[in-house]
Amino acid sequence: MTGKPCVQTDTQLTLLFSREAIAARVRELAAQISRDYAGRGLVLVGVLKGAFVFLADLMRQLQVPVEVEFVRLASYGKGTTSTGHVRLIQDLEHDIAGRDVLIVEDMLDTGLTLHSLVQQLRARQPASLKVCVFLHKETRTLHPLSPDYVGFTGVEGFVVGYGIDYAEQYRHLPDIYRITQVT
Ligand code: XMP
Numbered sequence: 001m002t003g004k005p006c007v008q009t010d011t012q013l014t015l016l017f018s019r020e021a022i023a024a025r026v027r028e029l030a031a032q033i034s035r036d037y038a039g040r041g042l043v044l045v046g047v048l049k050g051a052f053v054f055l056a057d058l059m060r061q062l063q064v065p066v067e068v069e070f071v072r073l074a075s076y077g078k079g080t081t082s083t084g085h086v087r088l089i090q091d092l093e094h095d096i097a098g099r100d101v102l103i104v105e106d107m108l109d110t111g112l113t114l115h116s117l118v119q120q121l122r123a124r125q126p127a128s129l130k131v132c133v134f135l136h137k138e139t140r141t142l143h144p145l146s147p148d149y150v151g152f153t154g155v156e157g158f159v160v161g162y163g164i165d166y167a168e169q170y171r172h173l174p175d176i177y178r179i180t181q182v183t
């Protein structure tokens with residue numbers, strides 16, 4: 001796939017995953033999840049804000065009954081580097097004890113965010129707890145965590161679009177881009 005750069009003020013966006021590639025991969029993930037959870041209900045736990053677009057697409061392709069919950073964890077400020085601090089800003093609405101739970105996250109980078117969330121949710125004794133991430137960076141892993149479902153691996157650089165932001169911008173873009181500063 002060729003990335004057509006799109007220049008906006010001092011930043012440059014380079015296409016990484018088109019909306020067609022995203023939709024095809026989401027369909028594959030949903031088919032796999034539907035097979036794995038066949039005959040069972042599922043609680044999807046979306047991590048706000050970044051995962052809401054992916055979760056919305058994924059859930060509409062699932063062939064099993066789902067309930068949707070959201071949590072909000074802050075591990076990044078407004079820049080592009082991790083603060084190393086994870087804070088639970090918004091908790092689940094309902095108890096997940098005894099339920100099959102699937103965390104849905106936009107991105108796995110150092111693993112700090114998901115490692116912390118998995119520990120916190122595991123303590124609530126769900127029947128099962130799995131992780132689905134759309135993008136996996138792999139290169140900066142600090143907390144070893146193997147996601148059960150992954151959209152795309154080997155993602156490099158800071159990315160935006162499809163719900164993922166840079167300083168709250170670009171979430172609305174239907175495709176996924178790498179963002180770089182132009183000086
Ligand atoms: P960690 O390091 O905790 O990072 O695994 C995962 C969280 O950080 C966010 N993240 C990004 N957000 N563009 C973003 O907008 C990126 O390139 C990026 N890398 C990591 C992500 O939302 C996730 O919650």
Ligand code: MG
Nearest residue numbers: 048049050106
């Ligand atoms: Mg996030």
